[in-house]
Amino acid sequence: MAESPVSAAPAPAFGARQLLYVGTGSLGVMFMPMWSQWLRTSYPQLEVRTVITRSAEQFVTRTALTVFSGSEILVDAWPDEPRPKALHVELAQWPDAVVIQPASFHFVSRLALGMADTPVLLALQCTQAAVAVAPALPPGGHDSPAYRRHIEALAERPNVVVIPPTTGRSVTTGRMEASVAAPLSEVLARTEQLRLQMLAQSGREER
Template identity: 50%
Template sequence: MSDTPAGRRPPEFGGERLLVVGTGAIAVMYLPFWLNWLTTAYRDLEVQVVLTTSAERFVSGEALSVLVRREVVPDRWPEEARPDALHVRLTEWSDSVVVYPACVNFISRLALGLADTPALLTLQCTSAPIAVAPSLPPGALDNPILQRHLATLAERRNVVVSPVQAVPSLTTGRRDAAGAPPLSTLIAMLEELRVSLSGEGSPAAEAV
């Protein structure tokens, strides 16, 4: 495990196959930087990226494929028939998941139990640890409906929702948007959850 680009040691992470879901928050345009950091910091980590249709407006799947050395999966059902189900393949492949960044629409659909895309169905079915990083426009965090959706996600035993930080809105210029934390912060939260879930399944935990 190597140093981060800033010279700091990355957090410990014991996952081997990480599924990264990028959604339509404009902050997804920074995903190439963070994937470069991820693949540099954890050289043995396998990374699979899924991009929602709205995310594809802000970032190139081809560029991300180069960074993770694996074809990016678009978050839509294949037009041609396949012998396997995409969501099952993603569920069985990944041992941990990050939604980075998570836009209002994706958060809401995930919290409501919707499963009309491969990424959503994967996240509804997996028992792997999931870390969700909200990235919200000005005013969204004050919406009680969104607050309930975030609380609903946090109630799932295998989901952790990161805190947001005040960031400048690209539209207003004011620090009134709620941005996702650095991916390194999310990885640390994901590892804590991963270890906790692993402990629940250990013989010692079952004996308690």
């Protein structure tokens, strides 16, 4: 994972206007600032709201993300101060599309089980937007029976697509036995396929 996957990444057609971009506690989240800059450059008309989990802060800082994204970074935690609008409702209703990249084993499990103990998880359980999940797993994670069940459960949701990870080198063992999240460019392409499919099924047209 030492080499950035962002270099020369293609920019697929992407028609969403408002994207919720979520990063979780996996080592690959360290590339999120560079992906954020790639989004700004590749899709200048796209509005992006970025959220990271508490565990993601072990690998990436809000300062770096703010600099590269050019916008406020939210943390997936209930606000200490009162807000005029409920954060989870905003995050559920605002986006045309949602991307979780990378999605840790823990986050995938909580999402699949219907957990709603953070603003993002509650929003994802309620949103009608297209949601793309790009898992990143430790050695052995891909073959875990629990992970397999969670992926099957997510696949049953009509507004969710799971993009399989690719084989990568574990920084712990040094062997090619980890599962690395798919590049954001690939995730966006799959998100757009799902979004257009959902529009066609609902009989709606692009605004």
